[in-house]
Amino acid sequence: xxxxxxxxxxxxxxxxxxxxxxxxxxxxxxxxxxxxxxxxxxxxxxxxxxxxxxxxxxxxxxxxxxxxxxxxxxxxxxxxxxxxxxxxxxxxxxxxxxxxxxxxxxxxxxxxxxxxxxxxxxxxxxxxxxxxxxxxxxxxxxxxxxxxxxxxxxxxxxxxxxxxxxxxxxxxxxxxxxxxx
Numbered sequence: 589x590x591x592x593x594x595x596x597x598x599x600x601x602x603x604x605x606x607x608x609x610x611x612x613x614x615x616x617x618x619x620x621x622x623x624x625x626x627x628x629x630x631x632x633x634x635x636x637x638x639x640x641x642x643x644x645x646x647x648x649x650x651x652x653x654x655x656x657x658x659x660x661x662x663x664x665x666x667x668x669x670x671x672x673x674x675x676x677x678x679x680x681x682x683x684x685x686x687x688x689x690x691x692x693x694x695x696x697x698x699x700x701x702x703x704x705x706x707x708x709x710x711x712x713x714x715x716x717x718x719x720x721x722x723x724x725x726x727x728x729x730x731x732x733x734x735x736x737x738x739x740x741x742x743x744x745x746x747x748x749x750x751x752x753x754x755x756x757x758x759x760x761x762x763x764x765x766x767x768x769x
Contacts, residue, residue: 599743608751609750609754615716626706627709630706633704638766638767640697642695642696642697645693646696646763649693650760652688652692653686653756656686657756659681660682660753663749664749666678667735667746672740679731680732682752683728690718690722693718713765724751727748728748731745731748
């Protein structure tokens with residue numbers, strides 16, 4: 589019979605972040621569903637318009653964002669070990685890579701959103717992602733400031749890391765929808 593005393597309960601913070609991420613996932617599923625419906629209604633128009641996107645920009649943007657996921661993972665690992673300076677350094681790199689993603693993405697030409705469902709869908713999907721990424725950058729910068737002042741909490745770093753990995757994962761799915769379909 590298992591010893592119930594040795595079972596570690598899941599923290600309220602972890603339950604909270606999972607609930608938040610589930611709600612965010614539903615939001616993006618709704619946006620992706622709208623994109624699929626619109627694309628199904630006008631497949632040739634969506635295909636011809638998507639060919640105007642610069643694939644090299646998107647591949648570069650994706651590589652930068654995937655790199656930020658690695659540095660975030662290293663920040664969480666360092667926080668668990670109590671290595672404060674490493675946490676600060678890895679968070680700083682993650683923030684730089686996040687801004688790098690935004691910069692590279694800004695190089696992508698965008699068509700007229702008012703006259704074309706593809707460009708309206710593209711702007712909605714990428715804009716929603718950018719807004720979530722910006723929120724993650726704010727959380728990372730606040731976390732980095734706290735860590736640089738010696739106030740570091742492994743659980744908080746983990747929760748911010750979970751959110752960051754979610755944002756990266758959303759981009760990988762959006763990349764597939766927008767550039768590979």
